Amino acid sequence: MRVPLFVANWKMNKAxxxxxxxxxxxxELLVAAPGKLGQDFEVLICPPSTHLSTLAAAxxxxxxxxxxxxxxxxxxxxFTGEISPVVLKELGCGWTLVGHSERRHIYLEDDAxxxxxxRAALAEGLKVVLCVGEKLEERRADKTMQVVEAQLSILxxxxxxEIERIVVAYExxxxxxxxxxxxxxxxxxxxxSIRKWYSAQLGNSAAESLRILYGGSVKPENAAQxxxxxDVDGFLVGGAxxxxxxxxxxxxxxxxxxxxxx
Ligand code: PEP
Numbered sequence: 003m004r005v006p007l008f009v010a011n012w013k014m015n016k017a018x019x020x021x022x023x024x025x026x027x028x029x030e031l032l033v034a035a036p037g038k039l040g041q042d043f044e045v046l047i048c049p050p051s052t053h054l055s056t057l058a059a060a061x062x063x064x065x066x067x068x069x070x071x072x073x074x075x076x077x078x079x080x081f082t083g084e085i086s087p088v089v090l091k092e093l094g095c096g097w098t099l100v101g102h103s104e105r106r107h108i109y110l111e112d113d114a115x116x117x118x119x120x121r122a123a124l125a126e127g128l129k130v131v132l133c134v135g136e137k138l139e140e141r142r143a144d145k146t147m148q149v150v151e152a153q154l155s156i157l158x159x160x161x162x163x164e165i166e167r168i169v170v171a172y173e174x175x176x177x178x179x180x181x182x183x184x185x186x187x188x189x190x191x192x193x194x195s196i197r198k199w200y201s202a203q204l205g206n207s208a209a210e211s212l213r214i215l216y217g218g219s220v221k222p223e224n225a226a227q228x229x230x231x232x233d234v235d236g237f238l239v240g241g242a243x244x245x246x247x248x249x250x251x252x253x254x255x256x257x258x259x260x261x262x263x264x
């Protein structure tokens with residue numbers, strides 16, 4: 003049984019001063035969700051790294067997880083602008099995103115760099131959300147799985163204990179921040195293929211336990227349809243994660259679509 007995971011990616015948004023109120027409101031709103039937070043479903047907040055210590059204090063003992071939007075490739079050293087995985091742990095982070103499409107396409111991070119970041123994060127005990135996804139021209143050229151498999155191939159050769167700390171987020175680049183989400187059928191087709199790839203490359207048990215999140219213009223209006231798909235195990239949410247009411251409705255609508263009898 004894969005526990006649904008909902009990730010808020012704030013990108014470079016929000017003032018530090020907005021952080022605590024967000025956590026308070028989100029926690030209150032999620033009391034009405036079907037299921038228990040931290041047990042039946044998990045929530046991970048990835049704010050700008052400048053907000054992490056404030057977020058850690060706001061979360062306190064609540065069962066809300068938090069993490070970084072990226073992770074440096076070394077413990078420390080001459081890496082201006084990078085974030086040490088050691089310090090992420092020190093701040094209480096449990097997770098980091100790696101390979102987000104904005105990192106890949108605006109900052110030209112390639113698979114080799116994504117691999118180094120992933121290895122550094124795992125070495126410090128962090129869990130990783132590895133983001134993959136194709137551009138529109140790649141989808142049109144029928145190259146979606148070719149692109150996604152190349153991005154996933156950094157996982158080959160990792161140990162079982164590393165693999166079990168990785169979640170994959172399928173985020174078609176053309177759906178991120180555009181208001182145009184993949185249809186549930188499009189998302190499910192890619193998610194099922196990712197699971198198949200996992201099974202062939204990393205084994206059945208890794209494939210069965212892998213959580214595959216969908217990301218790309220998720221909102222309260224499409225959450226139920228998307229999460230109803232068999233291989234969609236949660237969401238990575240950008241714009242709709244900035245408002246606690248909207249984000250909680252993404253979570254509630256998604257979970258309700260899976261509740262018995264719905
Ligand atoms: C994202 O930031 O990964 C994302 C999917 O953004 P949005 O939900 O705004 O499309």
